Amino acid sequence: MGLKHNIDLSVNIGKLKLKNPIITASGTFGYADEFDEYIDVSSLGAIVTKGITLEPWKGNPQPRVQDVNNGLINRIGLENMGIYSFIEQKLPILRKKNISFIINIAGSSEEEYVKLAKISQDNSIEAIELNLSCPNVKQGCLEFGKDPDTLYRLVSSIREVYQGTLIAKLTSNISYPAQMAELVQKAGADAISAINTVKAMHVSLNCNNNKFEKTIIQGGLSGPAIKPISLSFINEIRPVVDIPIIGMGGITYVQDVLEFLSVGANALQIGTANFTHPTISEQLVDDLGEILIKNNKKSLKEMF
Ligand SMILES: Cc1cc2nc3c(=O)[nH]c(=O)nc-3n(C[C@H](O)[C@H](O)[C@H](O)COP(=O)(O)O)c2cc1C
Incomplete structure (x- = not known):
């Protein structure tokens, strides 16, 4: 396919200079080489790797995903090779690809996150995204991103050891998105990604001999079903921060991209849509350029 126009779609996220705002979301695009057969990955603004932990994680047993109306519930459980194998096996491949990439990191304690950030710094990784939905094992398994003090301390400690984006x-x-957004900006974050999956549950009932048998799958909901939640979230945090916001949640069509930009997102991540439309992210770059041309805009900055 390739870029069909030469409109300026560039956007800066911290020190990262992206050629366009279309980024693929963590956990839905592997380490990028999985998509080489579908698209020219270098046409994207950036890719985010799947969540990487300090040690390899096996993830959860099957079933790990469940289709629901307009979405997907996943309970993958962060299966990944661990940072050391990532650096040895995947980083050299990513570096050859001529793309911007962001490493998504996940820990079960503050020390683990700080170590991951330090390793990223030592290996000149240009950008990291903190998955703040992980449970803090030391503090009773409450998600890091749910407690204001824990969140502030975590982001500040990482900022101390990591100079990249x-x-x-x-x-x-969470009940107070604006408060959390303000806190992470104050703690030194260069940008905010919003949102991660939404806590959800699927129930299937089977009737056997006049008795209902219930099977449940609990996990994180993604896809078009969460787009209204994400738009509302971004609309709420935009007025209180001046750092860039990377919006995501069900983005599938260029209309979705425009809606996120209109409420204050500066860049977008494409997640679940990659599973059903593996060429979608590259298509969105083209479609966005065409929308700008149709509306006589020379750059993304003129759009909203
Ligand atoms: C199968 C799957 C795996 C995911 N893994 C991660 C992950 O490792 N780290 C993370 O921060 N987010 C992860 N996410 C969340 C996505 O990056 C994204 O925030 C969310 O799915 C909303 O975007 P979407 O509706 O476009 O999918 C995952 C989502 C899915 C569907």
Whole structure:
């Protein structure tokens, strides 16, 4: 396919200079080489790797995903190879690809996050995104992103050891998004990603001999079903921060991209849509350029 226009779609996220605002979301695009057969990955603004932990994680047993109306519930459980294998096996491949990439990191304690950030710094990784939906094992398994003090301390400690672009990915499962957004900016984040999946549950009932048998799957909901939640979240945090916001949640069509930009997102991540439309992210770059041309705009900055 390739870029069909030469409109300026560039956007800066911290020190990262992206050629366009279309980024693929963590956990839905592997380490990028999985998508080489579908698209020219270098046409994207950036890619975010799947969540990486200090040690390899096996993830949860099957079933791990469940289709629901307009969305997907996943309970993958962060299966990944661990940072050391990532650096050895995947980082050299990513570096050859001529793309901007962001490493999504996940820890079960503050020390783990700080170690991951330090390793990223030592290996000149340009940008990290903090998955703040992870449970803090030391503090009773409450998500890091849910407690203001824990969140502030975590982001500040990471900022102390990491000089690249630091992106805080907020959980949507909170009552005061604006307060959390303000805190991460104050703690030194260069940008905010919003939102991670929404806590959800699927129930299937089977009737056997006049008795209902219930099977449940609990996990994180993604896809078009969460777009209204994400738009509302971004609309709420935009007035209180001046750092860039990377919006996501069900983005599938260029209309979705425009809606997120209109409420204050500066860049977008495409997640679940990659599973059903593996070429979608590249398509969105083209479609966005065409919308600008149709509306006589020379750059993204003129759009809203
Ligand atoms: C299968 C799957 C795996 C995911 N893994 C991660 C992950 O490792 N780290 C993370 O921060 N977010 C992860 N996410 C969340 C997405 O990056 C994104 O925030 C969310 O799905 C909302 O975007 P979407 O509706 O476009 O999918 C995952 C989502 C899915 C569907």
